[in-house]
Amino acid sequence: MSKQCFSPEEIHLGWIGTGVMGGSMCRHLMETGYSVTLYSRTRSKAEPLLAAGAKWADSPRAVAEASHVVFSIVGHPADVREVILGEKGALAGLASGGVLVEMTTSLPSLAVEIAELALEREVIAIDAPVSGGDVGAKNGTLSIMIGGDRPTVESLQPCWDAMGSNWVWQGPAGAGQHTKIVNQTLVAAGMIGVCEALLYAYKAGLNLDSAFKAVATGAAGSWAFSNLGPRIIAGDDAPGFFIEHLIKDLGIVLAEAEALQLKLPGVELARDLYNRAAEAGHGRSGTQALIHALANISGIDWSNRD
Structure with a gap:
């Protein structure tokens, strides 16, 4: 053609x-x-x-x-x-x-x-x-x-x-799919950072909206923080991308890494944490619902926080 x-x-x-x-x-x-x-x-x-x-x-x-x-x-x-x-x-x-x-x-x-x-x-x-x-x-x-x-x-x-x-x-x-593996590796690790940062801000007594505005445009800023951080703060778990699909993607990442004789412990941790979120009923929620699994580890009910 x-x-x-x-x-x-x-x-x-x-x-x-x-x-x-x-x-x-x-x-x-x-x-x-x-x-x-x-x-x-x-x-x-x-x-x-x-x-x-x-x-x-x-x-x-x-x-x-x-x-x-x-x-x-x-x-x-x-x-x-x-x-x-x-x-x-x-x-x-x-x-x-x-x-x-x-x-x-x-x-x-x-x-x-x-x-x-x-x-x-x-x-x-x-x-x-x-x-x-x-x-x-x-x-x-x-x-x-x-x-x-x-x-x-x-x-x-x-x-x-x-x-x-x-x-x-x-x-x-296949090169497009290999590149997407690079992308998903970054996405998985980045979301952990977004969630843990907001959890810290909450426990430290900060106003979450104010803390978000303070750091979103600095060196800590990212697509995930700018687009999904406000959803986490608002308690909005609506999917832009399903957690169950990210778990699937991380399985692909780890399988391909194994074939390359490459260890990716950060991805292994991310998959375990996302599995926790899915087991708690958030498999069809957006990836930002990872906050619930991380909050639960510290005994926090993110949905009913003050």
Whole structure:
């Protein structure tokens, strides 16, 4: 395909997955002018997009049969395998010359497997996981980490620009997923610091809003602190990214690290702490709900603090 083939006037897009982030990402593509056929496991989550003009398909395969380029963002590697490689998966429906863009945080090895199977069907597969949570998805400011055929990646620039403010080609198939592992390692460690800092401020008797304003723009500032710190202070556990999905991601990090003969004790600690939060009922809460597990260690009920 030439670059011009990826303009809204030339191609029809497919979209699979309309969860916390996927719905907003698809909406940005539609607002750019792309026509979209979509599938979501829970149709009700797709209704706003259908009302805006998207077409419904009953399976990922049916999405692909109606599309030139198919994007997917689901939950777990098993979900990726089902919606891409299953009997009713997207790969079975894409015609020769089509492009498959998988944006779920998943296994680098699975990204390579998909790319190799896609080539057998004369389809190009790209792995393009994202970072930025629900805020980045809603605002179109995601960071997109991309692996796969570089000319194809560059031809998709209008799509990347619609969904994100930063997209970088990282290398061959799987490189996008490896880069997301770097991202999740930073995210996991950073959230521990955010939560422990706010716990300290609380126990020291500081006004949390005032303490936040004092440090958010200094050397201690971060995306997590600026965007999720206020949610923690307000007691807002609504998910921008589910804890259970981060636990999945940290399992991937540790498995890949083991394959590289690399020890990451900080990630091991983070996974244990997030598991505590999930076991306390926060698996479907946002990652900022880690505060409850850390507070509990000190005997603090964060939900009912004074």
